[in-house]
Amino acid sequence: MTKKEYDNIPGTIVFDADRSREGYHLNQFCISLRLKKNRDAFNENEEVYLDSYPMSSQQREAVLLRDWNLLLELGGNIYYTSKLAANDGINFQNLAGRMTGMGVDSYREMMIKGGRSIEGNRDKSEWGED
Amino acid sequence: MAKIMAGVGCSHVPAIGVAMDTGITNDDYWKPIFDGFNRSREWMKKQNPDVIFLVYNDHCTAFDARCIPTFALGCGAEFHPADEGWGPRPVPAVKNHQKMASHIAQSLVLNEFDITIMNEMEVDHGLTVPLSVMFGNIKQNEEWPALVIPLCVNVVQYPAPTGNRCYNLGKAIRSAIESYEEDLKVVIFGTGGMSHQLQYKRAGLINSEWDKRFLDLMTEDPIAASQITHLEYLRETGSEGIEMVMWLIMRGALNENVTEVHRHYHVPASNTAVGHIILENN
Numbered sequence: 001m002t003k004k005e006y007d008n009i010p011g012t013i014v015f016d017a018d019r020s021r022e023g024y025h026l027n028q029f030c031i032s033l034r035l036k037k038n039r040d041a042f043n044e045n046e047e048v049y050l051d052s053y054p055m056s057s058q059q060r061e062a063v064l065l066r067d068w069n070l071l072l073e074l075g076g077n078i079y080y081t082s083k084l085a086a087n088d089g090i091n092f093q094n095l096a097g098r099m100t101g102m103g104v105d106s107y108r109e110m111m112i113k114g115g116r117s118i119e120g121n122r123d124k125s126e127w128g129e130d
Numbered sequence: 131m132a133k134i135m136a137g138v139g140c141s142h143v144p145a146i147g148v149a150m151d152t153g154i155t156n157d158d159y160w161k162p163i164f165d166g167f168n169r170s171r172e173w174m175k176k177q178n179p180d181v182i183f184l185v186y187n188d189h190c191t192a193f194d195a196r197c198i199p200t201f202a203l204g205c206g207a208e209f210h211p212a213d214e215g216w217g218p219r220p221v222p223a224v225k226n227h228q229k230m231a232s233h234i235a236q237s238l239v240l241n242e243f244d245i246t247i248m249n250e251m252e253v254d255h256g257l258t259v260p261l262s263v264m265f266g267n268i269k270q271n272e273e274w275p276a277l278v279i280p281l282c283v284n285v286v287q288y289p290a291p292t293g294n295r296c297y298n299l300g301k302a303i304r305s306a307i308e309s310y311e312e313d314l315k316v317v318i319f320g321t322g323g324m325s326h327q328l329q330y331k332r333a334g335l336i337n338s339e340w341d342k343r344f345l346d347l348m349t350e351d352p353i354a355a356s357q358i359t360h361l362e363y364l365r366e367t368g369s370e371g372i373e374m375v376m377w378l379i380m381r382g383a384l385n386e387n388v389t390e391v392h393r394h395y396h397v398p399a400s401n402t403a404v405g406h407i408i409l410e411n412n
Contacts, residue, residue: 009365011332016288024195031194034215069330078329078370079190079286086215092144093400096333107334111398115325115336122365 010127011100015077023075029053029063030080033087042087068099132230132307132314135177137380137388138170139348139407140263142186142321144255145400147219150262163404166394167263173392173408174264174275180314181227181277183234183303185379186256186321187285189214192248198287199246201299203238204253204280205231212252220270221258227277230310234279237306243299245281253280260321263406276317285322285373289360296375297356300382307383320380324395326402327368335368336403342395344374345407349390352381370402385411 006014013019020027029050032038042049050060062070066088071081085095097107110116120126146163149155155164191212193199208225211218238245257280262268265275281303284290291299300318307316324341327333347355356378363372388409397403 005361006364009332011330012327012364012369013330014288014364014369015286020195020287027195031190034191034213072330077286083215092328096328096401099329100331100333110334111401114338114397115403116332116334118335118337118340118366121332121335
């Protein structure tokens with residue numbers, strides 16, 4: 001894929017038109033969980049429910065494993081994946097605790113102390129990434 | 131003629147709505163956030179607007195990935211709070227000033243802003259939380275004290291409209307509103323922000339220094355604010371901080387010179403920096 005101007009922001013996935021295309025069926029599955037009748041059907045049998053969404057096998061696996069970061073890497077968007085999290089009883093802040101690898105308590109603590117600083121978090125080079 | 135009296139900038143964090151709906155606004159975590167709106171609620175009572183033009187973004191509620199309009203104007207008679215996955219918020223339906231909304235729709239398109247017209251639309255926390263913080267607790271069986279014309283902006287799928295486009299849209303909204311013949315007092319809200327990133331490994335990013343400068347620019351130099359690039363929003367304010375372009379629509383609808391009558395800034399509400407400003411037209 002062509003290099004984009006925002007690719008060097010660390011720890012960030014920009015949900016652009018390319019990702020939206022790749023993640024379409026995954027995101028439509030996630031948003032279906034906004035409604036209780038769909039949540040009930042999904043919780044009854046996840047595999048069967050997922051059969052009606054033609055997502056890639058990798059996306060399907062990431063859903064079943066609740067691999068929150070991989071879901072985003074495969075075209076998921078946070079406003080969609082958060083509906084899957086909500087179905088599991090995980091709110092936005094707890095989801096962030098998981099995605100950052102910090103755990104729920106240290107993440108909450110960081111937020112109370114003013115959040116993650118911008119210093120050292122502007123460019124991938126500061127994270128030792130390309 | 132209708133007249134825009136003032137503009138309000140305000141975050142729309144869903145957890146703020148939950149805190150109000152569950153009555154925990156006085157606890158240690160939430161009190162400092164809500165204290166900053168006491169003055170705003172007094173101000174709203176004094177202003178007593180007939181209509182609020184409310185700029186917000188939908189969070190995949192009315193618009194999932196099937197349809198992503200950049201600007202969608204609510205023209206229907208009323209808009210019900212949506213079930214976002216945990217039941218609809220217990221607040222009243224929002225009632226439109228439909229005649230004015232039709233007039234604005236027509237005026238905007240002729241002014242070369244090709245908006246989408248919504249005659250049926252559910253509204254999510256993006257719209258109801260700003261009304262709740264500014265009006266206080268309004269029970270489900272009561273009515274919001276003002277009519278509301280919603281304008282929904284895509285900020286979920288990149289790119290959101292540019293700050294410059296938003297600023298100019300604000301000007302077109304003003305000329306639409308102020309060419310409406312009924313004598314009505316209008317307040318415009320720009321909602322969302324401030325710095326926050328909800329996703330992936332950099333989640334939790336807050337940039338207070340940047341946010342405060344943005345608030346300064348809202349008052350003193352909106353044209354400079356309108357030139358902030360998408361890359362700067364993404365890098366400096368987090369992937370979801372780009373919501374702040376919606377404040378520029380509000381700002382574009384005001385005079386270049388305004389009086390800042392109130393400001394409030396607090397970190398955190400859940401994952402987000404809460405920012406709020408009230409600007410009166412001079």
